[in-house]
Amino acid sequence: MEIGLDQILKEPHASLLRGKRLGLVTNSSSFDNRYKSSVLCLHDHYDLRVLYAPEHGLDGSAQAGKMIPESRDPHTQIPIRSLYQGEHTRLDPSLFADIDLLVFDMQDVGLRFYTYTATLEQLMHGGVPLLVLDRPNPLGGIVVEGPILDAEHASFVGLAGLAVRYGLTIGELALFLNGERAIGCDLQVVPLQGWRRTQRWEDLKRPWIMTSPAIAHCSAIELYAGFCLLEGTNLSEGRGTSAPFELFGAPFIDAYQLSLEVGKLNLAGVRFTPITFVPSTGKFQGQACHGLYAHVIDSGHFRPFSTALSVLSLLWDLYPEHLSFNASFTRLAGFSEQAIARANLSATLERIEEEARTFEYIKRSYERYA
Template structure:
């Protein structure tokens, strides 16, 4: 398989003599792990400006930590600063560019903010007449499996900027087509597609090394469970940040690990959740929630990634924690991704429906089935944007 980055260098005539910018981070590498900026420099293509997404160019910043706005010496612009307006590049930073190469590895989940950065950049580029060329990469968790509902109007945020399902099954290039053709962002785009990638493939079935896309996304298995386990961010449970197993470890000081394991197993059976195993666990985060405090909870092990419904997994774990400690469990109410209201869990789920279902003990299998049934129109629109 060859990524869009590799195929770009088959023919560079379209870049020569153009004013070029690059939106990228550390994931913009080829199978030899050479970075797009280094390869452009070696090919004699000057880069006028570099745009870096959340976590920064080298992914050194934790989630929701602002990165310095600009570095004049490196012509580096951060697209994740201290205020919500920094999520979009200023028009004057695009108006002197003919082309922006966009090469950032996504992980296939609506919450993951890199696809929002693509859409926001397209919105600004539409106003400046700047062309965006997406150097496409595989969807790491395959391009077939879909999960969850579509964001409802009024619940848009950086973790749900556009009408996408939780697990959308698209590549960045396909998302660019979706943003243009379905959302209506009238930006000139070109997608240099992957060569030899099949929608059914997972990332470890390609020849491209896994470069962790963000500080708490160390492995492909982390990306596999993320469409559900990111929901823990909307609660007062630790999602395992500050440990070597982010999103695999979940817990709190006031939980009983064995009881949570029992309730997770029971909930999985009731909901028809397959492909996952739960271990009673104790862990101590070194940063973020419960820093330095032992937490009791569960550790997750994927036993069949093709059978696993990751979104249902996240709901099952939250329901188990609600049942295990109803007086201690709370929804996160602090500002989340620059938004105060709706609360974090509603932003993540794209509506209030999921939270209300959890609070009322609605059968979770039924909830997910209703979301699947409600995606018909969206899936039709999605199909028109698929390239593989």
Template structure:
């Protein structure tokens, strides 16, 4: 695989990014590293400085991905170091310790390990989150969550809401940055204001190609002033060291901690921006199997889909005919025919194109294919429209458009977003 060769090359190449300094003198590490990854996360950089610069009453917005190289939670390490006054933790979807499934959270609770109050921030708006900040009396909120690079992955919108609440309350906001596991290339359509939701709260493109630290800078200057009326006055990003935009997660040497229960591997993350679109259809996107977002199918699908996709010669992937029986989510207890998408060249992979090609093939082959409709939103019933940002993809495919025609429709908006984001990028 190309990525294997490139990983060997990058192990000895690439200048380290410079961390944005925080106030205060540097200190000795408050922990012992057990591994030596090629890339150091913002959390690791700060921990190796003895958490220097985190003063006052600290609230931490994190989940199980907020770990150091030794695999331990930043909250546990901060608390045990004695150098940080952690007074609150804010848990997103799936919760702080990660015990909840998709669309669920852990609720308000006292963390049994540390005794710190954990607030349920999933689904919280800026007003309710600001109330949590006031109740905990925080001076600074620290955000450390591993994103996967797609607009519809909800953690970036949790960060946006956390920043909006911080702007309202005059609370400082520090992002401990992490690599974008699918690289730095922007792809896909732009969200439109009419179709914003929890899986796309504002107008960014489907694959933003930014780290959460870069997104925080973009949000603070481009979105918050107009959407919320104020930006964060004290925003700092502790940068990743050793990461470049052409690196994928396997190039970093970092531990992969599941960001959510259905994101088991970095390879899943690579496909997710395209295969997550099947959440908007009557096919299983692989939830309830050991390969979510890689196994895609439905009871009505047969071998013809694999043959159709293989004939398309789509770069970077191989489609294998597959059959599976999900134990949860769609088609529980039913044998689904479909494909397993195998990545054979990650450098050549365009996950959005893969998803579009798969949808076009289904529409051409199977009259049973349908778009998911949600009765709770009668004005915007199609979930695919929320995922892609508008009805355009759905209506084009329904009208018989080719994958090339669908993709060409958003070329200009992708280029425009790529230009707009440039000033906020931290890594080259």
């Protein structure tokens, strides 16, 4: 399989880059098949003028929500401009005044929560031609899950019109955004060669290079698809441990009781074991948290978003005086916590399944791979 970056020296793609002042949106997770970074790939062969860094910075080390100052790449001395402006919805056009073509090469995770998707949409409004170097969706291109976010709940961690797990590559997503939103971006995509929609990351036999500080392991992505919702609660989602989103807990939880009760839910494709952990940062820093570690045993049947809702609903029943929700839950989920109260959970799960089917139909016209 070849990703878009592997093909930039071949025609017809090379002619798109040759003779132009280039800007590159990337970070430290972007390498080609020879383990050469996207920065060096373009710098060594084309006129690369500016590097643009999304959330977490060019080196991918900054924590979520941290603003990144402008700097220079220590290896090439090319200036680095930060695209991460928090919740701002428009980028200053002057950021792109000295380039002719913007190249976007970012490894995405295929989930609405990830802010690289919002950055992509912002760039499409920037008034500069955009070339997206396609990369595989680590979760494959078949399964869609979660509700379609409405405009009322749209934010930088959630683009309106997207399901949570949208089943498109980053190149297909760009085509979807340009088409569904009628943006009118001068957009081209260097497609993947040899990728099939049924392929997940583990099928590709490629190493995973962390795309952000909390997604260090490929195994975390599938669980992040649901347990990112815990960021909208007072539960630790595992930040400050070696396995964010793979484990969760709080000081007030009885891990063994919770393990027994979750087991009774018969959740498809996943098992949970009790665990105690002490986060080094984030919620409950330095405190012992008791909770569960998730083990995906059947990805074909596991539905992380619905699973996380069911677990949260159970926790609300077990710890009504301890569990609390904040505004981030609504932004991430697209609905308030009342939708997962015991009396409402079944209807909510049915609704999100219906919306997932709707999105699955919509996205088909933007699919470029079988």
